[in-house]
Amino acid sequence: EAGVVQSPRYKIIEKKQPVAFWCNPISGHNTLYWYRQNLGQGPELLIRYENEEAVDDSQLPKDRFSAERLKGVDSTLKIQPAELGDSAVYLCASSLAGRGDTQYFGPGTRLTVL
């Protein structure tokens, strides 16, 4: 069974540029999560989707971050414009159902903003 797929694996951009990350969850997983992991820290949730609906986006900085999950499968996380402080690893995870089910993480996208 294929795991969570993310692309790109690495991205280097200059500040004020836009950037987008893509995630393909495990087949059949209805719940999708985007996390941000700063260096030396644990992952922090940005947004959670149940199918195509964003049910928890309270930690998403909405002035510059946006996300979508069209058709309830793949998801894209966008930052526009990027700031130096956005440098981090962006992790996507998926699970069968939200509460109490194992979250399976992708390898992440390492973003560097110069």
Next chain:
Amino acid sequence: QKEVEQDPGPLSVPEGAIVSLNCTYSNSAFQYFMWYRQYSRKGPELLMYTYSSGNKEDGRFTAQVDKSSKYISLFIRDSQPSDSATYLCAPGPGAGSYQLTFGKGTKLSVIP
């Protein structure tokens, strides 16, 4: 006070040693207690989880939860170089919450 406190290490031990990794938490609503392992340049993977207080053993790994003191432990017996990774504790979805609250992680190196 952060919801989850974890000593970031790094922790270096010789092969075969017993390793003890610990976390404290502050939210009494936490019901599930998970340990994730994260290898360098990889995403976290679930290692073990326990529900409520008590011990759970899986091979060389033992997870322990003491809800009265809000203390979570992971023990690794006969540690191997392949155990070298960062270990993240994550009190799981509590009542009404779907959000994992990760500790900072403890970086473990097992020296051959």
